[in-house]
Amino acid sequence: MSDSPTPQxxxxxxxxxxxxxNYLMLSAGSIFTSMLVAGFLVGYFLDSLxxxxxxxxxxxxxxxxxxxxxxxxxxxQRLDHYDPKSGKDV
Amino acid sequence: MSAEKMxxxxxxxxxxxxxxxxxxxxxxxxxxxxxxxxxxxxxVFVAARLGKQLDTGTxxxxxxxxxxxxxxxxTNVRDAFPGHNPLIAPLALxxxxxxxxxNFMDLIPVDLLPWLFQLITGDSHAYLKVVPTTDLNTxxxxxxxxxxxxxxxxxxxxxxxxxxxxxxFHPFGKFFIPVNVVMTLIEEVSKPLSLALRLFGxxxxxxxxxxxxxxxxxxxxxxxxxxxxxxxQVLLDFGWLIFHLLVITLQAFIFMVLTIVYLGMAHDExx
Numbered sequence: 001m002s003d004s005p006t007p008q009x010x011x012x013x014x015x016x017x018x019x020x021x022n023y024l025m026l027s028a029g030s031i032f033t034s035m036l037v038a039g040f041l042v043g044y045f046l047d048s049l050x051x052x053x054x055x056x057x058x059x060x061x062x063x064x065x066x067x068x069x070x071x072x073x074x075x076x077q078r079l080d081h082y083d084p085k086s087g088k089d090v
Numbered sequence: 091m092s093a094e095k096m097x098x099x100x101x102x103x104x105x106x107x108x109x110x111x112x113x114x115x116x117x118x119x120x121x122x123x124x125x126x127x128x129x130x131x132x133x134v135f136v137a138a139r140l141g142k143q144l145d146t147g148t149x150x151x152x153x154x155x156x157x158x159x160x161x162x163x164x165t166n167v168r169d170a171f172p173g174h175n176p177l178i179a180p181l182a183l184x185x186x187x188x189x190x191x192x193n194f195m196d197l198i199p200v201d202l203l204p205w206l207f208q209l210i211t212g213d214s215h216a217y218l219k220v221v222p223t224t225d226l227n228t229x230x231x232x233x234x235x236x237x238x239x240x241x242x243x244x245x246x247x248x249x250x251x252x253x254x255x256x257x258x259f260h261p262f263g264k265f266f267i268p269v270n271v272v273m274t275l276i277e278e279v280s281k282p283l284s285l286a287l288r289l290f291g292x293x294x295x296x297x298x299x300x301x302x303x304x305x306x307x308x309x310x311x312x313x314x315x316x317x318x319x320x321x322x323q324v325l326l327d328f329g330w331l332i333f334h335l336l337v338i339t340l341q342a343f344i345f346m347v348l349t350i351v352y353l354g355m356a357h358d359e360x361x
Contacts, residue, residue, distance in 0.1 A: 023347045027288055034284035038276045041283075046272075063269070064276045070261075071277075 024075050031075070032068040039064015098309060102301050105200060108225060109217040119225055126222040129191040133184070159187070166347060171354045178353060181239075185232070186346040192228070193293055193338035195221045197331055200300050223341075224297045229290040233282035236349050240281065243356035281352055285345060292341050296334050303327050 024031070043060030047053040096104065108119035140156060149157065163183045171178055198220065207218040222228045245253050257274045258267050307316075307323040 023344055024351065027284060027344060027348065030284045030288040030291070031280065034280040034287060035276060037287075038280035038283050042272065042276050042279055060272055060276065063272055064280070067273055067276055068280075 028072045035064045035068030107217045122222045122225040170350045190342035192222045223293040229286040233286035237282040240356045
């Protein structure tokens, strides 16, 4: 995922620590909704391009739904690696 | 127009309708445009005035206040932005202050400015929606501006090939290129959408709550009942105002931080 600074895929987690990722967590809900909406929008655009309505809209909506869940999981996974005592990721 | 002169639904709809000119696609929400422009001008005016009176020895209260905002934004940029780009901090500061001021319009009593506007124009049904961030056009315009910068820096830092690679091999590897392209496209489109919808949703809901509270005094406070409903309205309004003050600050802050985070990711070559 391109905008989830998770422990697995973020090489810069020490350069961009806690705070930024926490705000992403705060907006996990709206990120999920936006992924779903964006999926339908992209599908709608592709459908009008290839004249296949409503197949691609549904398919991309599904992809957006899956991507949204995946994104929220990756963002919130960070909590598992957060040590409240030291205030740092472990 | 105040609540006692019209029905509940009519009152809410009246307050949530923009003052527009033009038709169809070329409809301009003049209240949104003028209020956001005036608030932008206020920032420029105050900054220019303060810039002329800077005191390095014993700065006054207002200079201290502005410096603390500058420090706050600079700290966030340092924390969330890897690398160096002289555009990011001024952009973040502008977004934070401008969005905060636009959100702050929500705290002005809901009937005051529309009433003054109707008084000035002489039209008792003139529309005026004074909170620019309760207009989806404003939040989407800002989000798309940030999105344009994200695309620009993605291509500038990663190069065209690197940018295309991001679409082809992410997130499921090289065997799922068609799915990857669609997924990455959805992800990129979702960035400005989530930025815009979050701000718009929170501010719109906040405005709606203020309108509903205003209706208590408008529709229920008739005769002796006013002795009960009017103080309740004041109490609820005050409570929501305190809470909403936190909301407007948080929303401006989140918009700023996510702009920094997204631009930081665009600068991340290894991503």
